[in-house]
Amino acid sequence: MPxxxxxxxxxxxxxxxxxxxxxxxxxxxxxxxxxxxxxIPDGVDVSFHSENGFVGMGKxxxxxxxxxxxxxxxxxxxxxxxxxxxxxxxxxxxxVRGGNLDLAVLGAFEVGVNGDLANWKIPGKLTPGxxxxxxxxxxxxxxxxxxxxxxxxxxxxxxxQCSLPLTAPKCVGTxxxxxxxxxxxxxxxxxxxxxxxxxxxxxxxxxxxxxxxxDSLENWEGAK
Amino acid sequence: xxxRVTTVENAVRQYVQSxxxxxxxxxxxxxxxxxxxxxxxxxxxxxxxxxxxxxxANEPGIGIDALFRxxxxxxxxxxxxxxxxxxxxxxxxxxxxxxxIPQGIFAEKIRAGGAGIPAIxxxxxxxxxxxxxxxxxxxxxxxxxxxxxxRGDVALIRADRAxxxxxxxxxxxxxxxxxxxxxxxxxxxxxxxxIVDVGTLTPENIHLPxxxxxxxxxxGPLPHxxxxxx
Numbered sequence: 001m002p003x004x005x006x007x008x009x010x011x012x013x014x015x016x017x018x019x020x021x022x023x024x025x026x027x028x029x030x031x032x033x034x035x036x037x038x039x040i041p042d043g044v045d046v047s048f049h050s051e052n053g054f055v056g057m058g059k060x061x062x063x064x065x066x067x068x069x070x071x072x073x074x075x076x077x078x079x080x081x082x083x084x085x086x087x088x089x090x091x092x093x094x095x096v097r098g099g100n101l102d103l104a105v106l107g108a109f110e111v112g113v114n115g116d117l118a119n120w121k122i123p124g125k126l127t128p129g130x131x132x133x134x135x136x137x138x139x140x141x142x143x144x145x146x147x148x149x150x151x152x153x154x155x156x157x158x159x160x161q162c163s164l165p166l167t168a169p170k171c172v173g174t175x176x177x178x179x180x181x182x183x184x185x186x187x188x189x190x191x192x193x194x195x196x197x198x199x200x201x202x203x204x205x206x207x208x209x210x211x212x213x214x215d216s217l218e219n220w221e222g223a224k
Numbered sequence: 225x226x227x228r229v230t231t232v233e234n235a236v237r238q239y240v241q242s243x244x245x246x247x248x249x250x251x252x253x254x255x256x257x258x259x260x261x262x263x264x265x266x267x268x269x270x271x272x273x274x275x276x277x278x279x280x281a282n283e284p285g286i287g288i289d290a291l292f293r294x295x296x297x298x299x300x301x302x303x304x305x306x307x308x309x310x311x312x313x314x315x316x317x318x319x320x321x322x323x324x325i326p327q328g329i330f331a332e333k334i335r336a337g338g339a340g341i342p343a344i345x346x347x348x349x350x351x352x353x354x355x356x357x358x359x360x361x362x363x364x365x366x367x368x369x370x371x372x373x374x375r376g377d378v379a380l381i382r383a384d385r386a387x388x389x390x391x392x393x394x395x396x397x398x399x400x401x402x403x404x405x406x407x408x409x410x411x412x413x414x415x416x417x418x419i420v421d422v423g424t425l426t427p428e429n430i431h432l433p434x435x436x437x438x439x440x441x442x443x444g445p446l447p448h449x450x451x452x453x454x
Contacts, residue, residue: 030306051327052251053397069384069396075252075283075307088399088431089251089279090335093328097348120324121353124316128306129280132327135348169351 005035008148008178011195013039016105016146016176018222024102025049025095027136029119030074030128032146033105049101051092051132056084073131093132097139104140106133108147108175110162113209115172115184117145118164130167137168149177150206158182158189160209179203181218182211193218225422227388228440232263232415235439239378239411240264242271247334247374247409248278248288249381249402252307255394256287257382257415259444265290275299277334277376279327279401281311286447292320301374303327326354329371331404336373338407343372379409382443383432386416387423390437391430399431406432415443 005013009032017039020026027049028034037059040046048057050072057072058079066077080086095101110118117137120130137143147157158175172189175182180203181193190212194203204211240246250256264271274297281302282289291297292311299321305311315322325333326348336344345361345368348354359370381402383392392414394402406412414437 050397052254052400067396069254069398071252071254071397073251086394086396086399088403089327089331089401090404093331097328127312127315127324129302129304129324130326130354131280131304131306134326134352134354135328138348166352 012146012176012178019144019174020044020046026103027101029106031107034074036105053088053092054084054086056080093135096135101140103142103144104136105144105146108145108157109164110159111145111157111172111175112162113160113189113211115170115189116162117167117172118162119167121165133167137171142173143171145172145175147177149179154206156207158207188212190214193220195220225389228390228437229388229419230439230441232259232441235413235441236263240271243273244377245275247376247379247405248276249405251279251400254398255382255400255402257380258287258447260380260413260415261288268294268296272296273298277301277374279303281305281308283307284310303330333371333374334404334408337375341373343370346371376409379405379412381406382415385418385420386414386440387420387425389422390414390434390440391425392432393425393429394431403432406436411438412436413439415441417443
């Protein structure tokens with residue numbers, strides 16, 4: 001659903017978009033990931049997979065006229081680019097489980113330092129359901145989680161151990177927040193980049209867990 | 225060639241009953257048989273204690289939501305209910321049961337049901353709550369979950385175009401779960417946006433062959449007109 005993004009959301013989307021490589025087949029989860037296409041640099045051409053039944057999704061409201069028979073997994077009318085293909089749910093998940101999806105971009109309630117992901121159920125409260133999330137988390141060749149750095153109570157989304165039901169164990173490859181980038185290295189989510197406004201301390205703020213830090217942090221804006 | 229075109233009323237009265245398991249096509253709004261579902265909602269006293277198998281719970285006020293609101297459904301088997309907070313409340317309050325299944329496995333369980341395969345083996349959901357209560361099977365040193373096939377009494381699906389015999393075709397992303405559900409139920413009612421003469425559809429482009437179909441009924445207008453407003 002169209003809405004105004006916050007400064008933090010724009011920051012993390014811009015940083016996350018740089019994780020997307022030319023030629024990738026990419027699935028976008030419901031929520032913040034749906035805004036990612038607008039942040040992918042010119043010249044980086046990717047095929048967006050929409051699990052309800054197509055590859056070749058256009059960049060949403062950014063270009064073209066939405067088609068009411070072409071909706072994304074969150075229910076937004078969108079459109080397809082030349083070369084797109086429509087199919088049913090069976091084919092859609094054959095693409096995912098068969099190893100043909102390069103990147104899944106998902107949201108999170110919690111990410112464990114070991115790469116566990118919880119994003120489908122807060123028992124007794126919010127239960128959106130897993131949808132295609134378990135298969136995306138378990139079978140995409142790389143899982144990129146994008147999320148606010150802190151939850152509404154000021155606690156880091158990166159936690160020592162997930163307390164919520166898991167979407168999939170040890171699946172997250174990269175976590176991008178508005179303050180930090182963590183990559184799963186040797187089985188542990190490791191701080192590899194910090195936003196210059198926050199620095200290393202800000203990038204670890206709110207996280208009540210022992211998080212490894214890379215010997216030298218990557219430039220936030222990318223390779224120098 | 226059989227002519228399977230009838231009215232929504234005739235098709236529902238002939239094939240749908242209380243206490244049945246009903247598969248309902250659609251993902252979001254695409255493929256949802258709004259007209260057929262509305263008939264069942266408008267006759268709430270006649271169709272009760274239903275088990276629904278549907279990808280999602282629609283949104284409040286749309287599609288199958290009315291069936292929950294009117295207490296016509298005991299149980300929903302679905303993959304995602306996040307766009308219907310009222311359904312989540314009903315589930316949390318115990319008004320309706322809900323079983324959630326990973327989406328592609330949901331589709332494959334229905335495929336198995338339609339294809340005469342009793343169960344499938346999968347690693348999806350291992351290490352999560354999805355394992356709970358399911359049998360496991362060792363295969364070549366790997367532990368896998370046994371996911372049993374799903375079948376229904378009736379499938380309700382909406383196609384963009386169907387011929388009078390029941391061959392059906394979908395536009396854009398509307399196909400989703402519709403085709404596979406059309407293979408996995410004893411009776412299949414296809415609600416079509418456009419009904420054409422037999423021979424009009426290109427045989428190579430037919431998504432669901434008429435052999436699965438029992439009734440073709442005309443779709444009414446979409447509940448919200450232009451879905452671009454979604």
